[in-house]
Amino acid sequence: MLYLWIKAFHIVAVVTWFAALFYLPRLFVYHAMADGTADIERFKIMERKLYRGIMNPSAIATVALGAWLLYLVPGFLEQGWLHAKLTVVALLIAYHLYCGRLLKAFAEDRNRRSHVWYRVFNELPVLALVAAVVLAVIKPF
Ligand code: HEM
Known part of the structure; x- marks a missing residue:
């Protein structure tokens, strides 16, 4: 029973981590296209709050709860x-x-990459999400 509660919250943490992993690079796309000072300063605040408030805590919770599952079922x-899944997690x-x-x-106004570069970069977590979920659910090997 404890195991299933931990697994449920492991999945909740994965979902919130990915919400941030998808949204932060999307903010970079808009930030790279912005030219007004007010817009740029607003993007900086949104990015910092998303990274510190959602992305970091969710990543830590995902790894900690996953490790707890492994402790219970070594x-x-x-x-x-x-x-294979841990390799995906490392990436x-x-x-x-x-x-x-x-x-x-971005915070130091040093970005030189184009919005197109960020659009491509934004797609990479999709591959990791599909791989990690298929590995965890199907356990093909
Ligand atoms: C260090 C990080 C991680 C560790 C140690 C870990 C470990 C585990 C373990 C031991 C289980 C239990 C499997 C079972 O009961 O059959 C599990 C379940 C699961 N994990 Fe992770 N995990 C990690 C990160 C992730 C990530 C990044 C994702 C998604 C991208 C993910 C998605 C899932 C899903 C969907 C399940 C439920 C599988 C099921 O019950 O069918 N995990 N994880």
Whole structure:
């Protein structure tokens, strides 16, 4: 029973993490296109609040609750799907941290990338989401 409660909140944390992983790069798209000072300053605040208030806490909760599930069922550690999923998670964490670097560049008015670059960058978490969910639910190997 405890296990299922933890799994339910693991999934809630995953959903909120991905809401931020999709929305922050979308804000970068609009920020890269903005030219008015008021708009630019508003994007900086939205990005910072999203990153610190939603994205970081959700990532920590996802990993902590996932680790708790593994503590309760250590047998998963010997299964291939979990190794593959942890690889996907490592890539997601790298993406997350890279978003933090981009955010800092925007905050200091140092962004040189185009909105098209951010549109492509914005699509990458979709691949990770599909891969991680298929691995966790289907457990193909
Ligand atoms: C370090 C990070 C993570 C760890 C250690 C972890 C670990 C786990 C474990 C042990 C389970 C239980 C599997 C079961 O009961 O059959 C689980 C379930 C699940 N995880 Fe994760 N996970 C992590 C991150 C993620 C991420 C990033 C996603 C999505 C992108 C995700 C999506 C899911 C889903 C959808 C389930 C439910 C599977 C089911 O019950 O059918 N997890 N996770």
